[in-house]
Amino acid sequence: MSAPTTALRTGRDPYHIGHAPAAGVPEYTGHGAGGPAPKRIVVGYGFWIFILSDVILFSCFFATYTVLIHARNGGPGPQEIFDLHGTALETACLLLSSFACGLTSLAVARRNLLWSEIFLAVTGLLGAAFIGLEVHEFYGLVARGDGPTRSAFLTSFFALVGCHGAHVTAGLLWLGTMMAQFPAKGFKASIRHRYLCFSLFWHALDIIWIGIFTVVYLIGKITP
Amino acid sequence: MSSNREDFDEFDLGSHVGEEHVAGEAPPGARHPTLGSELRSYIIGLALAAALTAASFWSLDEHVIYGPGIVMALIVFGLAQVGVHLVFFLHLTTSPDNTNNALALAFGVLIVSLVFFGSIWVMSHMNQNMMPARALLEMRGG
Numbered sequence: 017m018s019a020p021t022t023a024l025r026t027g028r029d030p031y032h033i034g035h036a037p038a039a040g041v042p043e044y045t046g047h048g049a050g051g052p053a054p055k056r057i058v059v060g061y062g063f064w065i066f067i068l069s070d071v072i073l074f075s076c077f078f079a080t081y082t083v084l085i086h087a088r089n090g091g092p093g094p095q096e097i098f099d100l101h102g103t104a105l106e107t108a109c110l111l112l113s114s115f116a117c118g119l120t121s122l123a124v125a126r127r128n129l130l131w132s133e134i135f136l137a138v139t140g141l142l143g144a145a146f147i148g149l150e151v152h153e154f155y156g157l158v159a160r161g162d163g164p165t166r167s168a169f170l171t172s173f174f175a176l177v178g179c180h181g182a183h184v185t186a187g188l189l190w191l192g193t194m195m196a197q198f199p200a201k202g203f204k205a206s207i208r209h210r211y212l213c214f215s216l217f218w219h220a221l222d223i224i225w226i227g228i229f230t231v232v233y234l235i236g237k238i239t240p
Numbered sequence: 241m242s243s244n245r246e247d248f249d250e251f252d253l254g255s256h257v258g259e260e261h262v263a264g265e266a267p268p269g270a271r272h273p274t275l276g277s278e279l280r281s282y283i284i285g286l287a288l289a290a291a292l293t294a295a296s297f298w299s300l301d302e303h304v305i306y307g308p309g310i311v312m313a314l315i316v317f318g319l320a321q322v323g324v325h326l327v328f329f330l331h332l333t334t335s336p337d338n339t340n341n342a343l344a345l346a347f348g349v350l351i352v353s354l355v356f357f358g359s360i361w362v363m364s365h366m367n368q369n370m371m372p373a374r375a376l377l378e379m380r381g382g
Contacts, residue, residue: 057337060253064341068348075352079359100297107293111286118282118329121252122275215252219329223322230318234296235311 056209063213067220070183074224077176078231085239087168094169094236097162099153103233106149107225110184113142114222121215127203133195139218140191143184150181173232180228183221190214252331253341285328292321 053061085094116139123131154174157163164174194211201207296317299305305313326332332341 053337061340061344064253065344068344071348072351072355075355079356082356082360083363100300104293104297111289111293114325114329115282115286118285119279122278122282126275212252216330219252219325222329223325226318226321226325229293230296230314234300234314237300238310 055205056212059209060212060216063216067216070220071224074176074179074227077172077179078227081169081172081176081232084168084172085236088170089167091167091170092162094173094232094239097157097170098233098237100233100237102149102153103229106146107229109142109146109149110222110225113139113146114219116142117215117218121211124198124203124208124211129198129203132198136191136195136198140188140195143188143191143218147181147184147188150177154178176232177228180221180224183224187214187218187221190217252329253333253338281328281331285324288324288328289321292317292324296321 116135120132120135120139123135157170162170164171191214194207194214197207197210296314299310299313299317326345332338332345334342
């Protein structure tokens with residue numbers, strides 16, 4: 017007898033270690049046995065597809081940066097323009113912001129308005145600090161004449177990191193919308209699904225940033 | 241039966257973290273993880289991610305890792321941290337509800353690899369096969 021069939025008979029989920037469904041909770045088999053998937057699962061799946069398409073967009077920018085890293089037209093290279101202290105600070109801001117977003121999820125699941133708003137505010141402030149640091153870095157580069165028009169390398173750098181920054185900025189607007197909608201509309205299903213998409217988006221942006229600080233900043237710093 | 245499933249909340253890709261905890265709304269007999277156990281997942285994720293980030297920045301120091309191996313170490317630390325984020329923050333698991341998400345992720349990884357490594361591969365070959373303009377002129381003149 018195969019493991020899944022045995023598990024169905026005994027009512028245990030073989031794929032979800034430590035989380036056997038309790039009595040009264042329908043079995044999730046992934047094969048339609050429990051009826052149509054709940055809307056939360058469908059919404060999460062759809063938004064996950066969007067996030068993956070966004071990651072593919074970013075992979076094009078990553079490829080461009082890696083290909084053009086030596087195309088400097090006499091301008092500065094990564095070793096001259098990157099300040100890793102700033103990068104480390106940005107990384108800390110975004111990681112803690114992602115953590116605060118997780119805490120928000122726990123508060124929203126408990127329909128606790130006060131803690132939802134507090135953790136959303138922390139998430140947003142850390143995200144805003146990240147954007148502030150990034151704008152500061154960009155401003156310094158442009159002021160020194162090392163803007164995106166200086167060389168193909170700098171064009172690809174501003175395009176990749178700027179695209180991520182634009183995503184975070186859009187995420188901050190979304191976050192503000194959620195902070196307004198929780199008190200105004202309550203924790204009804206449509207708002208919770210909207211928050212689910214926001215949390216997926218915010219965590220995904222942190223994953224993109226891992227690629228950026230690794231490929232752009234750290235590997236850039238050791239590329240002559 | 242399936243209407244019960246709508247009462248459950250998960251703000252990630254679908255583990256049992258973040259399940260509904262409002263009294264009277266959960267299905268009878270449903271076993272809920274405590275706040276502590278849910279919080280622990282995020283704290284473990286934060287600690288692992290912070291450690292891997294620190295390792296990435298630290299490995300730039302030439303005395304820590306053999307010079308030519310630094311790039312590979314950075315890539316390994318980066319991929320490990322992506323894994324940590326997927327498991328502890330997005331809660332991508334192998335549960336049946338997550339099968340479609342995991343399959344979509346696998347397809348995304350395939351496309352990203354093709355775009356990223358394919359571009360590097362093609363462009364490095366092109367750079368090798370294209371003679372610099374100056375060398376071309378010298379060859380013609382001589």
